[in-house]
Amino acid sequence: MKSLNSLIKGFRACKDGGNTEYIVSAIAQCRNEVKSQDPDIKATAILKLVWLEMMGYDLSWASFHIVEVMSSPKYLQKRIGYLAAVQSFNKDTDVLMLTTNLIKKDLNSSNPLEISIAINGLSHIVTPSLARDLNHDLLSMLSHSRPFVRKKAVLVLYKIFLQYPEALRIAFPRLQEKLDDPDPSVVGATVNVVCELARKAPKNYLVLAPQLFNLLTTSQNNWMLIKIIKLFTALTPLEPRLVKKLVPQLTHILQTSSAMSLLYEAINTVVSGGMLSGPNGDALATMCVSKLCSFFEEPDQNLHYVGLLALARIAPTHNYLLADMDGVILDCIDDSDMSIRLRALDLVHLIADKRTLPDIVKRLIRQLLPSSTLDISPFYRVDVVHRILELGKKDSFGNISNFEWFVATLVDLTKISNCEEEIAQEIINVAIRVRSVRPFVVAQMERLISEGVEGNVCFAVGWIVGEYCSFLRDPVTTIHYLSSPPTGHISTDIQAIYVHALAKVYTHYVRSSQEWTVSRKSSLQILTEKIISSLSQFTTSSDLELQERAVQFSSIFNLALEFLSSAPVGEILHDNGFEDGKPPRFITETMTELFGLYELAPVGPSAQARVPLPQVDLNEWIVRPSSPDPVFVEQDEENDLIATKVPRDNPQDKERKEAERRERIRDDPFYIDSLNPTIGTPAEIDVDSIPIMELDLGTPKVIVKSKKKKSRRRDISPPRVPVEIIQEEMPEGADYSSISKSAPKPTETKKSLLHVDASKLLDVDFERDEENERLREEEERASLKAKKLAKMEGKPEMEGKSETEGFLHKKKASLILKMLTS
Incomplete structure (x- = not known):
């Protein structure tokens, strides 16, 4: 029997072309070893198969033997079995149903290490059935005496919730208790799980705001503070009263903290929570921008990138603050990292004015020259040209002197x-x-x-x-x-x-x-x-x-x-x-x-769409005929055109022609006559019996919106030469309400390999559950009240029937009695 080290050494010793034969012989040897009755030989074979699986060879055929190793009483062999299960099992593996009692047994073990590997393995192979059967055992692990077991139990609950959302309703009170756990690692794990859950349905976790705020003011762990601040970023749009509570604490973090990641999350929460529009919004925005300046002084390119992202979020409400940072943004345009250059291009139009536009355009054109040392892709070249054109025509050439x-x-x-x-x-x-x-x-x-x-x-x-x-x-x-x-x-x-x-x-x-x-x-x-x-x-x-x-x-x-x-x-x-x-x-x-x-x-680009629709009355003549009688044009014997008036038919002639027409089409199978005798003559139709329906078509109202001119801050320095800009022409009587902006088509984004499907969590709504519970309790109280009244009056109780249903039964009985007596 070869060990794993011998297998790896033999693989590395093979010359080119001999690896395949060596692997085939090794897999054949492992097939024989996994059938051995010796647990050590079987565990070693599984360990070698795990290594071969990492090299790209299939391991699904040995899934039953992996379960056998997982059930070993020895910890080292059990660990190998769980490792193989993590590597090879998926939701379609047949033997997963055999692991339910095995994992349940390991979760209730007295050895904390066995509990730990069971929790770790379950987090990778969990399915809806496993989550449903094991969630109660995991909840009991939240009270374990060892902190690392409680921490792992909290973390694996997130995977349980993804597969079995109903477990979230049961486990939520226990999660709320773990926010007050004496061990900081357990609290940090709980905050992490709640933060991930709040991404899908943040309103369910508003009740945790007091505990989270207490952690925000007392904790010294920067990573936990980052998670808590992210949580408040999702909660503040749902509860505006949190803003007033958070502003002093976030201001304290901005003033005292030196951790760049914590500063960025604090700034992000300030912007996303609408705190910049409050009474002290200008001072808070100024503080955020000053802190962001320190991001660009660091050599780390990641800080430059997130700093540009934060500036882009502050700019819509406090654009004037970017005027002092035009040098930093222009330096980022020439950065060697393309992602930083792209983010800087998003801010260029915000700092462009008559003073800075020539320098911006000069820097951008310099990147397009063949002598540029930057790594320029064709996509980026096109983007730069489009940005130059947008900068020029912005505000009707307002930045060009x-x-x-x-x-x-x-x-x-x-x-x-x-x-x-x-x-x-x-x-x-x-x-x-x-x-x-x-x-x-x-x-x-x-x-x-x-x-x-x-x-x-x-x-x-x-x-x-x-x-x-x-x-x-x-x-x-x-x-x-x-x-x-x-x-x-x-x-x-x-x-x-x-x-x-x-x-x-x-x-x-x-x-x-x-x-x-x-x-x-x-x-x-x-x-x-x-x-x-x-x-x-x-x-x-x-x-x-x-x-x-x-x-x-x-x-x-x-x-x-x-x-x-x-x-x-x-x-x-x-x-x-x-x-x-x-x-x-x-x-x-x-x-x-x-x-x-x-x-x-x-x-104007929308001039054609704003042409008012003509008001056409189909009941009126579009071109009224000049002659009351129709005119017939014919040729005489000398090929001269002669126009003669055709007299209109009198009522008798019309009736005669109509009778002739009916007689002609009476036997025609391809013509449906509305006055066919088989259907009924007009005299036989009872007009009064036809129901009259009111049809309200409602004329649509056309609302003409006045075109508001955007106020623009004028530049103090006058342009060199007064220039007349010709405005766009619009059609006379333009209808500004006739333009409807079509919603952009949703773009299908390719899912990442690290993407976690948490769509099932959207069905969990604690408020709706509370309302259903309240209605159920009211229904039970009403049922008990009806039973008591029936007992007091000496009437037989109606099992499972409410007071309303009893009343309906009595009403039905009285009606039947009346029918019999009549």
Whole structure:
């Protein structure tokens, strides 16, 4: 017989490829040894199988032999059996039913060590049946003389409650007693169990608040204080009166404690319990923020992370306190730990203003550069770009004092990020809303054109140079680029934008102030022919939008070419004398009116949803007929259309036609006639017998909510240049009550391996149990009272019947008697 040490040494001595054969022979040897009558040999074999199970080999076939070792009277062998059970047993193991009496026997043993291993093993293999059968034995262990047995019994009760929630109703008074246990370890274990139970149903444990508060003020164990504070975090929303009691003690902890974990839990309770909104909320928030500053002075990265989490929870109510911590938050943006950088990004928008925004954006862009030493994932790069865009458009560009700097930053972002589409939309948004920055935006787009821009940013290039072509410095170069872009790198959607922009830039260039000469006419003809040639390649495109625009503008440019060819040059003789020749009015006026009559304004994202619904009455004519009689149009022999009025039928003709129709459809099996004789004629129907039901459809009331403007704290320092921000357009008579925010779909989160299913504890409600108990007692009292009254009157008692049921029986008997006598 090999020992466990020999088995491990032999396994390590095997060369590559020989391990499998060695393991197979070892398992075969163990199969023979577990059948031995010698308890030592059987226990050693089970111990070796436990090691093999940890190496990935199945142990389920030896479950019965494991129970045999568990029942050994020797402690060392029993310990091996419980260890194997913990490693291999699960809820579907067949032999679990054999362990009930075995564990019950060990729990009642006089040896505290056997009780200890039984409790430990039960905590891993407990099932609903084991929990139901053993919960009373465990409750008796709460009175054991050894503290470590009481502590383990309290801890295993939590596993019992998860499998058998009814045990919680029985064990709760005993748990409440253990909060006053003389041993601190038992009290700590009880607090731990109650804290875990309170996560699901905290209202059941409000009755423990006095005892917990006493422990909070007297205990010196930081870990127990952390658990108690977590408990009060769950209880304070249910009982607001606890806030007034807790504030002095939590303030004392914040002032005196040096344990960072305890400080964090105290701050978390202060925020979650709504204590910052109390009378001393500002002073308490200031103290919390000052304590959080010490978190960032420590080298531990975990403290930096939880410090940022706490700041994020304080910020919604005391945002101004973060202004003094902008340096700390900006330093966390450049931290090597990505989780810390992500938490810092959540706080960046709270500290961003006109003073700090350039520095924040500079730090974020520095992380996106190829020379950055930080570990940047693609997800984080996208997140950084989105944060920059959100910081810029926050409060309608309220944090931007220099829009030229912001536009230049967006243009630079297109070269180092993969979010060109979002950046292009933001550039267009700035150009639409801020009139003063449009010349600079157009100049930046011209620079991108000269650099041979590619990608999704071309959408912004085409849209801006077309819409604001009056700011172009070199329209001809822009026309050449739009008419012959690098098509291999541009999508059809962007090409459609280019076609539209080409017509706008061309129109602007033609009507620009230049003399109408022969050379200008010839250059315009050449330019127009080139545009027509470039558009011809898109007239057969598979993209319908691009094809439609190319066909339409090809026709327009062909007309422009015809007008250009026939346009005179030089002086033209009129009745009033000579007049200089001018470009064709079709180009300078007609084509201009296609694009330049109105200025585009930003439209609100919810404008379409706020269009009021039309009030349509289906009983009224939508278009009232002009003639009282219908008009019939026919052709005569000479194919001339003749409109004749058709006279309306008189009542006799209508009745005759209706009779003919009924006769025609009487035998038709596919037609159901409402006046069929088999169903009944109108004269045979008793109209008065038809019940009349009131149908209240109730017209819905439309409530128009006034749009409240959020008050914004103004910055004392005025912006460098006064900038006009164009507001979004909304439809006339917008209905603000027509928008319903759809609830976000719940996201399915993947359960962790350490996840504990405590959903059964939600069914345990002590308040409901007390109400049911009270109703049961009242019912018993009423039953006893009815029995006493019946006994006093000399009437026979009705077993199990209440006073009300007796009255019903008497009433029923009197009715039967009346029927018989009548």
